[in-house]
Amino acid sequence: MEKKDNKIGFRIALFIVVSNMVGTGVFTSLGFQLADFENIWTILIIWLIGGILALIGAFTAAELGSIFTENGGDYLFILNGIGRFWAYISAMVSIIVAFICTSAVSALALEAYISPFQIPHIRLWIILGILLITLLHSISIKSGSVFQNYSTIFKLGFIVFLIVLAFLSPYEVPKNMKTDFLSFQGEFFKSSFAINLLYVTFAFTGWNAAAYLSGEINNPIKNLPKSLLVGTVLVTVLYLLLQFAFLKIALRSQLVNKQDVAQAAFVNICSPNQIKWLSACIGLQLLATISSFIWIGSRVLQSMSKRYPLWSFFKVKNKNDVPVRALWFNGLLIIIIIELSTLKNLLISTSFILQFCSILVFISYFFIKKPQHYFKSPFSPYIQLVYIFVNLFFLGLIIYKSTAEVANGSIFFIFATATFFISEFIKKRSKDIPEI
Numbered sequence: 001m002e003k004k005d006n007k008i009g010f011r012i013a014l015f016i017v018v019s020n021m022v023g024t025g026v027f028t029s030l031g032f033q034l035a036d037f038e039n040i041w042t043i044l045i046i047w048l049i050g051g052i053l054a055l056i057g058a059f060t061a062a063e064l065g066s067i068f069t070e071n072g073g074d075y076l077f078i079l080n081g082i083g084r085f086w087a088y089i090s091a092m093v094s095i096i097v098a099f100i101c102t103s104a105v106s107a108l109a110l111e112a113y114i115s116p117f118q119i120p121h122i123r124l125w126i127i128l129g130i131l132l133i134t135l136l137h138s139i140s141i142k143s144g145s146v147f148q149n150y151s152t153i154f155k156l157g158f159i160v161f162l163i164v165l166a167f168l169s170p171y172e173v174p175k176n177m178k179t180d181f182l183s184f185q186g187e188f189f190k191s192s193f194a195i196n197l198l199y200v201t202f203a204f205t206g207w208n209a210a211a212y213l214s215g216e217i218n219n220p221i222k223n224l225p226k227s228l229l230v231g232t233v234l235v236t237v238l239y240l241l242l243q244f245a246f247l248k249i250a251l252r253s254q255l256v257n258k259q260d261v262a263q264a265a266f267v268n269i270c271s272p273n274q275i276k277w278l279s280a281c282i283g284l285q286l287l288a289t290i291s292s293f294i295w296i297g298s299r300v301l302q303s304m305s306k307r308y309p310l311w312s313f314f315k316v317k318n319k320n321d322v323p324v325r326a327l328w329f330n331g332l333l334i335i336i337i338i339e340l341s342t343l344k345n346l347l348i349s350t351s352f353i354l355q356f357c358s359i360l361v362f363i364s365y366f367f368i369k370k371p372q373h374y375f376k377s378p379f380s381p382y383i384q385l386v387y388i389f390v391n392l393f394f395l396g397l398i399i400y401k402s403t404a405e406v407a408n409g410s411i412f413f414i415f416a417t418a419t420f421f422i423s424e425f426i427k428k429r430s431k432d433i434p435e436i
Helices: 010-021 024-033 040-067 074-081 084-113 122-139 141-168 181-188 192-203 209-216 220-249 261-266 272-305 309-315 324-338 343-365 382-401 403-429
Strands: none
Touching: 010 141, 010 209, 010 220, 010 272, 024 040, 024 084, 024 192, 024 220, 024 261, 040 074, 040 181, 040 192, 040 209, 040 220, 040 343, 040 382, 074 084, 074 272, 074 343, 084 122, 084 272, 084 324, 084 343, 084 403, 122 141, 122 272, 122 324, 141 220, 141 261, 141 272, 192 343, 192 382, 209 220, 209 272, 220 261, 261 272, 272 309, 272 324, 309 324, 309 403, 343 382, 343 403, 382 403
16 A cells, blocks of 8 residues: 555645746747837737647646546656557657656756856756755655645746736836737748747656656656646636736737747846846746656656666656656656757757647547546547647657757657667567567
């Protein structure tokens, strides 16, 4: 019988979803969008579309997660839907891209946001912070969940504070964004709309977060759908309000191509000293995002290690049921990627791969046999078909517009494919490893 400390409830599951979703994208991608768009409705509609796609994803993950109530998430869904090869490719790419590269993106954004403090050797301190988070998660599930709990409360409170501060401020910039339908129509049908939707879908990454931890959630058939759906709706509302808040208090010219959008916007209503502390708070909430990715990524790797001998080293858990080797592998690889990447290129490559892998989950949905009792998403399978076709269309545009970044991302697929066949070869040579 499992100890109570080794299970998490609805609240922690909800906080994991929110903490995964609210991260780098919401504080960085608006600057890239404003380089292409001048109409405020284009900006808000693109964030609304991102929220709708995330909600469809959350419904689907909730449905599949209520069927497969063990750790693994997308990996288990694809494994039981379209087979071992695609499950492996998705899982390996997700470990490297969805959790490790995304954590690196958060760390690079963190570096940009706390730069006003002019801290010597700032990157070294960020690396030490990542190591400390990994250590906390290594102790027990309870110690990791306590940190996740308080850091997510801080994150939500801070975003609400920013929204209220902007809307209550008497300061309002002169009209600097278009609002007419004609310019909106022109921007909506530009090919760059797809690239910018990619930035937004990156900001919404995490709508499936709790599904990866189904085996650690009390009553997952009830608590998993609640956490995914409530978390996704809450984040969508906050994102829309936050983008509108940025545009209310800042000129478009102040935000174009800025990575530290919040800092650039709030400089109009805050003193230089207040801006420094605002940046520090954004940095702290990015640490919460890194924490949740380290937690979940280690569970995916540990789930894979049971099935693929190449990764069997990461199968080990400590006495508190924590996959410590997988945790430290994730933490150390994040640090390596921080040293090798830039923020914008990593955003495009990462977002493209994540969307491709999410399509695999939705294709798998149609091949999974449904039991008698499970959470059924509304309007299925129509919303799943909409998700697939919309994302395939935008991915095609992205391949056309950002060939170099997509080519860089293909390296991850090549690596995953190679390690799959190596693992299969090892498995065939070893008679001691049973087929799963």
